[in-house]
Amino acid sequence: MRDKINIRQEGNSDINSIRYVTEAAFKNAEHSSHTEHWIVDALRRNNQLSISLVAELDGNIVGHVAISPVSMSAGADDWYGLGPISILPEHQGKGIGSELVREALSELKVRHAQGCVVLGDPNYYGRFGFKVHEGLFYPGVPPEYFQALSFQGRIPIGEVSYHDSFHATE
16 A cells, blocks of 8 residues: 655745756656756746645655646636646656646636646546647647646637746756
C-alpha cells in the first residue's frame, strides 16, 4: 500500500522545493526546454500563478502543478493552462501527477473557470477529459498534443497564448 499523498496549496516556504522538484522532473525529459523551473518562478513573480499545488509525501514535496491564465484570440475569458506538472523522477508513475491534475481541475471548477488547455500526451491527458478540438490551436506544436477541456459550454476556436513567463530563461 502506497503512503498517503497530501495535496495542498503552495506556501512561501515551498518555493525552493518546488524549483528543485521541477528542475529534477524535467532534467532528462526528451520534449523539454529545461526551463520549466524558471517558468514557474516567472509565473509567480508576475502574479500569473493562479493555482499552485504541491504533493507531499512524509513531509517532503515530491510533486507540483501550476495553473495559469491563457488568452484566446476569440476573446473567451476565464480559460487556463495546466502545467508545468512536475514529479520527482523516483516518484513518477505512482499516480501522484494524476492526483495533482484532478485536484487542480477541481479547483478551477470551484472558481467557475470556463475551461482548461494543456500541451502534452493525449493518452495521458485524455483520461481527465482533455481532447483535441479542431479550430483551437497553439502555434508551433503538433495539433494532436494541444487539448482542451470545457467546464461550461463550448470550446472556443482560435489561437491560444500563454503568458510571457513561458519564455523565461532564468
